[in-house]
Amino acid sequence: MKPRDYSLDSLWMPFTANRQFKSAPRMFVAAKDMHFTTDDGRQVLDGTSGLWCVNAGHGRARIIDAIKRQLDTMDYCPPFQIGHPTEFRVADLLRDLAPGDLNHVFFANSGSEAVDTALKIALAYQRARGEGQRTVLVGRERGYHGVGFGGISVGGIPANRKAYGSMLPRVDHLPHTHNLEKNAFSRGQPAWGAHLADELETRIIALHDASNIAAVIVEPAAGSTGVLIPPVGYLQRLRQICDKYGLLLIFDEVITGFGRTGHAFAAETFGVIPDMITFAKGVTNATIPLSGVIVRPDIHDTIVNNAPPGMVELFHGYTYSGHPVATAAAEATLGLYHEEKLFERSRSVAPYFENAVHAFKGLPHVIDVRNYGLMAGIELEPRAGKPGARAFDAFLRCFEKGVLVRVTGDIIALSPPLVISNQQIDQLTGTLAEVLKAID
Numbered sequence: 001m002k003p004r005d006y007s008l009d010s011l012w013m014p015f016t017a018n019r020q021f022k023s024a025p026r027m028f029v030a031a032k033d034m035h036f037t038t039d040d041g042r043q044v045l046d047g048t049s050g051l052w053c054v055n056a057g058h059g060r061a062r063i064i065d066a067i068k069r070q071l072d073t074m075d076y077c078p079p080f081q082i083g084h085p086t087e088f089r090v091a092d093l094l095r096d097l098a099p100g101d102l103n104h105v106f107f108a109n110s111g112s113e114a115v116d117t118a119l120k121i122a123l124a125y126q127r128a129r130g131e132g133q134r135t136v137l138v139g140r141e142r143g144y145h146g147v148g149f150g151g152i153s154v155g156g157i158p159a160n161r162k163a164y165g166s167m168l169p170r171v172d173h174l175p176h177t178h179n180l181e182k183n184a185f186s187r188g189q190p191a192w193g194a195h196l197a198d199e200l201e202t203r204i205i206a207l208h209d210a211s212n213i214a215a216v217i218v219e220p221a222a223g224s225t226g227v228l229i230p231p232v233g234y235l236q237r238l239r240q241i242c243d244k245y246g247l248l249l250i251f252d253e254v255i256t257g258f259g260r261t262g263h264a265f266a267a268e269t270f271g272v273i274p275d276m277i278t279f280a281k282g283v284t285n286a287t288i289p290l291s292g293v294i295v296r297p298d299i300h301d302t303i304v305n306n307a308p309p310g311m312v313e314l315f316h317g318y319t320y321s322g323h324p325v326a327t328a329a330a331e332a333t334l335g336l337y338h339e340e341k342l343f344e345r346s347r348s349v350a351p352y353f354e355n356a357v358h359a360f361k362g363l364p365h366v367i368d369v370r371n372y373g374l375m376a377g378i379e380l381e382p383r384a385g386k387p388g389a390r391a392f393d394a395f396l397r398c399f400e401k402g403v404l405v406r407v408t409g410d411i412i413a414l415s416p417p418l419v420i421s422n423q424q425i426d427q428l429t430g431t432l433a434e435v436l437k438a439i440d
């Protein structure tokens with residue numbers, strides 16, 4: 001290992017146990033295809049697509065070349081009142097990939113920004129159509145929508161909220177759909193739980209009145225809180241209730257987008273068309289940050305046509321909205337997904353992956369396995385008084401054995417690149433199984 005030419009002190013790492021990390025750092029220095037290389041020269045199989053984002057595998061030449069070409073041509077273009085061709089082309093590509101009639105794209109940079117953008121568009125839309133009193137936003141317990149104040153307000157992860165005082169003032173939450181008694185070891189969509197969507201009508205609308213509610217935001221399949229797959233019929237019910245009462249339905253597809261569930265978006269997989277989709281991560285195969293919101297024509301037109309001619313219609317945007325290098329990366333990535341038929345590939349590998357992860361049933365500590373497409377959650381019994389410790393131990397040992405998994409609480413999440421081979425699925429699950437048998 002090369003001696004370090006940096007200190008470990010200055011960097012404050014995100015969502016990381018900094019003191020623990022710095023006492024025993026884990027460092028990657030390179031990545032190619034399905035593997036990272038550590039600073040001591042070991043290969044680590046990527047079982048998590050980085051952070052649910054490197055869907056086509058690492059170091060893809062087509063994307064890298066497009067980025068280099070764009071940098072050589074135009075490094076930056078101011079996004080307010082000026083455009084450049086690539087961002088328009090990528091908006092067209094996303095429109096073509098989007099389900100139903102979703103056809104206008106607003107660019108941001110991170111998933112968190114995409115979520116805040118979608119929430120703001122929802123409020124602006126309600127106001128533009130004369131329903132400005134509709135300001136209540138509805139999220140869901142165990143939802144993750146990034147770390148902006150909008151996202152943590154509608155999000156349902158206590159640890160992400162508790163230190164930050166007051167948030168958006170008018171927010172309510174649906175119950176989450178996770179229930180081990182009813183749904184443990186379900187393959188694909190669990191059978192139980194569609195009725196949990198009814199709480200939108202029976203409690204939340206009853207409490208706030210529909211006339212005050214702007215939008216409902218959910219992940220069609222939740223990833224960050226441990227892979228929660230929507231029960232059969234659940235998303236359909238949410239759609240029906242939103243339609244009945246004039247509420248917008250937003251699907252946060254930051255991790256489910258771009259093939260994770262076997263189609264471009266989970267909306268298509270589950271057969272429910274929302275009013276808006278947020279996307280990020282896989283849109284550039286994680287090479288350059290890019291995110292955004294895809295909206296239905298009525299939402300776009302209502303906001304745009306209600307503003308006086310010649311005026312800015314939506315007072316919102318980022319310095320890097322539609323950044324030329326990011327959109328060049330997206331154009332190449334979407335081309336790669338299409339040419340290599342990676343969403344179909346995700347669908348065709350999924351049954352093998354499903355069998356491999358469900359083989360964990362019966363292994364020590366395993367209390368649930370759940371999966372859809374190329375995402376799976378393996379839930380472990382927590383150690384008494386030490387929540388998360390067992391799964392973190394498993395993560396560390398997998399890392400030592402050359403396999404990257406992700407943990408949230410006592411749940412191990414697997415979300416490999418869509419290019420994973422059956423043999424690599426065996427290595428990923430085989431290593432994790434060995435580790436589960438070995439840890440206390």
Ligand SMILES: Cc1ncc(COP(=O)(O)O)c(C=O)c1O
Pocket residue numbers: 109110111112113115144145146147219223224252253254255280
């Ligand atoms: C569903 C969902 N929304 C939003 C985000 C936030 O994305 P970012 O970390 O890019 O802000 C994430 C990140 O994992 C996510 O899973």
